[in-house]
Amino acid sequence: DTGVSQDPRHKITKRGQNVTFRCDPISEHNRLYWYRQTLGQGPEFLTYFQNEAQLEKSRLLSDRFSAERPKGSFSTLEIQRTEQGDSAMYLCASSPEAALNYGYTFGSGTRLTVV
């Protein structure tokens, strides 16, 4: 297993456009997390899945953001009507259910620039 994969690595989009990112977790990990990180800050939790169920979503998350994990494997994060404030690194992480025996494995992230 090569770890957590995220695609694309970089995305530049015009304000108002929709964007979708993909995350492929480690295959035996049933938990998947999305985070957002802006420059000079720690990651900010967005949402997480256990298998295909979205169990928690940050209250800070706008309705323009939606995430899916339809078959409990890969996940997509969509941002509708992007705004300049959405520019950030979007990180995906996965873990086995007993995550807290270890840590989360993070992908390399998708850097979004909204112009």
Add this chain to the structure above:
Amino acid sequence: AQKVTQAQTEISVVEKEDVTLDCVYETRDTTYYLFWYKQPPSGELVFLIRRNSFDEQNEISGRYSWNFQKSTSSFNFTITASQVVDSAVYFCARGYQLIWGAGTKLIIKP
């Protein structure tokens, strides 16, 4: 909000010096978890350590050591005999979905 505070924004030391990164957390939970992650210039977050709140033993792993003090809500990280390759941003995090500190940028000069 139950914050994690890393008061040191940036630390710069000369190689082979010891350096301690501070982390102070807030929580109302009786059981919780604390983590340290490293983010090198390549950007990928790398897990370093997890600590349970009920286990206050300090831990040493090679040149790395962690000092967990529940009484002061601190979970500090020390690198002994620092090396240039230790240069990175280090994050302390708490909890289930992970509440993160803002990170400490560590610069190790040759």
